Structure formats: structure tokens, C-alpha cells
Amino acid sequence: MEVSINGARILATFENVPIFGTVQITQTLAVAWLVMLIISALCIWLGSNLKVTGISRKQAVAEMIYTSLVNFVRGNMGPEFDRYIPLVGTIFVTSIISNLISLLGIWSPTADLMTELAWGLVVFVLITYHKIKASGIGGYLKGFLEPIFILLPINIMSECFTPVSMACRHFGNILSGTVISTLIYAALTAANSALFHVLGSNLYVGIVVAIAGGALIVLGRKRKKKLPFIVGIIAAVLGVLGVITTLGATFPWLTIGIPAIPSLYFDWFGGCIQAFIFCTLTTLFIKQAAGD
Amino acid sequence: MDTLYQSLVTVNPVTLIAQICNLFIQLLIVKIFFLDKIKAIIDQRREAADKQITEAETAKSEALAIKQTYEQNMQEAKAKADDLLMTAQRTANSRSEEIIAQAQQQAAQIKSKAAADIALEKKKAINEAKNEISDLAMAIAGKVVARELNAGDQADMIDRFIDELGDNV
Numbered sequence: 001m002e003v004s005i006n007g008a009r010i011l012a013t014f015e016n017v018p019i020f021g022t023v024q025i026t027q028t029l030a031v032a033w034l035v036m037l038i039i040s041a042l043c044i045w046l047g048s049n050l051k052v053t054g055i056s057r058k059q060a061v062a063e064m065i066y067t068s069l070v071n072f073v074r075g076n077m078g079p080e081f082d083r084y085i086p087l088v089g090t091i092f093v094t095s096i097i098s099n100l101i102s103l104l105g106i107w108s109p110t111a112d113l114m115t116e117l118a119w120g121l122v123v124f125v126l127i128t129y130h131k132i133k134a135s136g137i138g139g140y141l142k143g144f145l146e147p148i149f150i151l152l153p154i155n156i157m158s159e160c161f162t163p164v165s166m167a168c169r170h171f172g173n174i175l176s177g178t179v180i181s182t183l184i185y186a187a188l189t190a191a192n193s194a195l196f197h198v199l200g201s202n203l204y205v206g207i208v209v210a211i212a213g214g215a216l217i218v219l220g221r222k223r224k225k226k227l228p229f230i231v232g233i234i235a236a237v238l239g240v241l242g243v244i245t246t247l248g249a250t251f252p253w254l255t256i257g258i259p260a261i262p263s264l265y266f267d268w269f270g271g272c273i274q275a276f277i278f279c280t281l282t283t284l285f286i287k288q289a290a291g292d
Numbered sequence: 293m294d295t296l297y298q299s300l301v302t303v304n305p306v307t308l309i310a311q312i313c314n315l316f317i318q319l320l321i322v323k324i325f326f327l328d329k330i331k332a333i334i335d336q337r338r339e340a341a342d343k344q345i346t347e348a349e350t351a352k353s354e355a356l357a358i359k360q361t362y363e364q365n366m367q368e369a370k371a372k373a374d375d376l377l378m379t380a381q382r383t384a385n386s387r388s389e390e391i392i393a394q395a396q397q398q399a400a401q402i403k404s405k406a407a408a409d410i411a412l413e414k415k416k417a418i419n420e421a422k423n424e425i426s427d428l429a430m431a432i433a434g435k436v437v438a439r440e441l442n443a444g445d446q447a448d449m450i451d452r453f454i455d456e457l458g459d460n461v
Binding site: 008010013044052069115121 | 295297301302309310317340
């Protein structure tokens with residue numbers, strides 16, 4: 001069986017657009033706009049109906065989000081960088097929603113390097129701005145010659161790779177999650193077809209497995225042992241599914257539920273952690289660039 | 293129509309530029325519709341809380357002032373009462389002393405008057421006794437003179453005299 005892992009789907013192609021030439025509208029952009037819509041709706045919902053006294057639960061949550069964001073930025077950068085609160089917050093929420101939207105089976109915009117590179121470039125511009133502001137344009141350029149002028153190319157590279165490394169770290173993690181999810185899904189589909197090729201071959205095979213499973217459940221309950229009980233449940237369910245398959249309803253049963261377990265790590269945990277890391281690096285790099 | 297895919301890692305300038313624009317649009321939306329509003333409401337709440345605290349502090353200091361005035365008044369009243377009591381006591385003391393002195397004086401007066409009366413009475417009694425005695429002497433003398441010749445009568449007369457004396461005394 002073949003598994004193909006592709007990038008974003010190209011939804012529309014416009015030829016001969018001025019300046020750009022050929023413009024491809026990809027899934028990345030479409031989903032990014034969907035994510036923007038979701039975030040905007042959330043913002044408008046959370047930001048409406050605010051009261052000074054007798055606040056609602058919704059407002060309490062909104063204030064908690066705001067306070068944690070402010071604490072995060074101030075904790076990493078200090079109070080003089082309050083104007084970066086919106087940027088950090090926006091990158092964080094966009095990243096998290098983009099990462100988690102893959103749970104709904106939708107292409108994740110962060111699985112496209114261009115998304116992270118866009119954020120990384122914005123951060124890079126800010127870093128450079130603060131470096132120049134801190135030591136002047138001369139001091140900034142002179143910094144490339146330190147500690148000795150031979151290191152100039154390495155210094156230039158290290159400067160340019162800051163946004164690239166930030167982008168690639170985030171992108172790589174999300175992409176690997178997508179790839180692993182795809183592989184697990186494919187593997188489960190293959191296992192499914194192999195398993196039900198046997199179980200569904202004959203009506204009696206399914207019935208026997210189901211009955212054996214039922215017997216194991218009863219045994220496990222009587223002896224109060226967990227292992228036969230669990231094995232019994234699995235066997236019974238597989239047996240019943242085998243019978244259903246024999247009767248004509250074919251479906252990749254194994255792909256239900258099971259992929260959710262690795263996705264707990266790769267999508268939920270990985271997605272949240274990468275959003276957090278990206279924002280932490282953003283704040284730290286800008287703070288570092290501005291000097292102490 | 294075939295479904296077209298990008299390869300896994302592609303540099304697509306249009307997507308890049310669009311994503312940068314998206315980031316800034318999103319930033320504006322988040323800022324205007326969420327952060328600014330929440331910030332404003334939190335500031336308002338803080339202001340209200342500050343105001344309430346200030347008000348509470350003002351009320352507290354006012355209450356303290358009132359308490360102080362009250363305590364001062366109480367102290368003053370107490371001093372006044374003490375003063376009144378002291379004055380009353382002093383007045384009572386002096387008055388009682390006065391009364392006692394008066395009483396003593398009166399008693400002395402009465403005593404001296406009584407003594408004078410007694411002395412007067414005594415004098416009067418003595419005088420009366422003297423008069424009686426002299427009358428008696430006179431009478432005895434008269435009797436003695438009248439009966440001298442008769443010796444028999446003398447004893448008789450003496451008996452009578454004693455009898456009469458007994459009657460008079």
C-alpha cells in the first residue's frame with residue numbers, strides 16, 4: 001500500500017497577475033483565513049458585554065487570558081515592552097488554533113513553512129530594529145565584525161538564521177505530527193483490512209470470536225482479573241464488527257478512536273508547546289536585541 | 293480536474309506575504325476587539341476599587357475623628373462630673389461642719405443657760421430656805437420666849453416645835 005504525504009492543496013491558480021505572475025491560492029491561506037475568522041469571532045465574543053461590577057464567567061475567563069498574557073510578556077521582557085503584548089498574543093493564539101485545527105481533520109496552516117516564516121520575518125525585523133536602536137546603525141554593523149572580522153560571514157549567517165530556525169522548529173514539529181498521524185492512519189487502515197479479511201471471511205469466525213470474548217469477560221469478572229476482562233472486551237467488539245463486516249458493511253473500524261491517542265501528544269501537546277516556544281523565543285530575542 | 297498539491301516544503305512568496313498581512317490584520321482585530329477592551333475594563337475596575345478603598349479610608353478617618361471627639365467629650369464630662377461631685381462633697385462637708393458647730397454652739401448655749409437657771413434656782417432655793425429658816429428661828433424664838441416660864445411647858449414646847457419642824461421641813 002502506498003502512502004503519499006503532500007503539502008497544502010492548491011485550491012486555485014491565477015495566471016498573469018501583475019507583479020506576482022502566477023498566484024496559487026493554497027489550503028494554507030484558506031484555512032488561515034478560517035482561523036482568523038474563528039479568532040476574530042472569539043475576540044468579539046469575549047470582548048463584548050463587559051461590565052465593571054458583577055462580571056460574568058465569560059468576562060472572568062477573558063480577564064484571566066489577558067492577565068496571563070500580560071504576565072507572560074512582562075515576565076520575559078519586563079514592563080517596558082508592553083507594546084508587544086498584542087503581537088505575542090496574536091502569534092500565540094493563531095499558532096495554537098492553527099495547530100489544533102488539524103484535530104478536526106483540516107489542513108493545519110502551520111504545517112506550511114511559509115506561515116511560520118512570515119511570523120519569523122516579522123520577529124526578525126523587530127529584532128533588527130531593536131539592535132539598531134540600541135547601538136546605532138554603525139554599532140549594529142560593527143557587531144558583525146566581532147570578535148574578529150573573519151567571523152563576518154558566520155555572524156551574518158547566524159543573524160539570518162534566527163527567523164529561519166524559529167520558523168523551522170515550529171514547522172518541523174507540526175509537520176512531523178502530521179506525518180506521523182498520516183502514517184498511523186495508514187498503518188491502522190492496513191491492519192484493519194488484514195484483520196477483517198480474516199474476521200469477515202466467514203460469519204462463524206466473527207460469532208466464535210465474539211462468544212470467546214464474552215466468555216473471557218465473564219471469566220475476568222468472576223476471578224476479578226483485569227487482563228482477561230479487557231482482552232474479552234476487545235475480542236467481543238472485534239467479533240461483533242467481524243459479523244457486521246460479513247453482513248456487508250465494510251468500514252476501517254480501527255481508525256476510529258485509536259489515532260486519537262498519539263494525536264493527544266503530537267497535536268495537543270506538541271501544538272501547544274510549539275506555540276509557547278515560538279512566543280517565548282520572540283520575547284526573549286527582542287529583549288536580548290534591545291540590550292539590558 | 294486533478295487535485296494539485298504543493299510539495300511538503302515549498303517557498304511560496306504569495307503565501308508568505310499573505311501570511312504577514314494576515315498576521316497584522318489579526319493583530320489589529322485582537323488588539324481592538326479584545327485586548328484594548330479588556331484592558332479598559334480592568335483599568336476601570338481597578339479605578340473603582342481604588343476609589344472604594346479611598347472612600348473607605350476617608351470614612352475610617354472620619355469615624356476615628358468622631359470617636360476622638362466623643363472620647364474627648366466623655367473625658368470632659370467625666371472631669372465635670374468629678375468636679376461637681378467634689379464641689380458637692382466639699383459643700384456638704386463644710387455644711388455639716390457648720391451644722392455641727394452650730395449645734396455645738398446651741399448645745400453650749402443651752403448648757404450654760406441651764407447652768408445659769410440651776411444656779412438661779414439654787415440661789416432662789418437657798419434664799420427661800422434662808423427665809424424659812426429665819427422664819428422658823430423667829431417662830432422658835434417666839435415660842436421659846438412664850439414658854440420660858442413653864443418648865444413643864446418647855447418640854448412640851450420642844451416636842452411641839454419638833455413636830456412643827458417636822459411638818460415644815
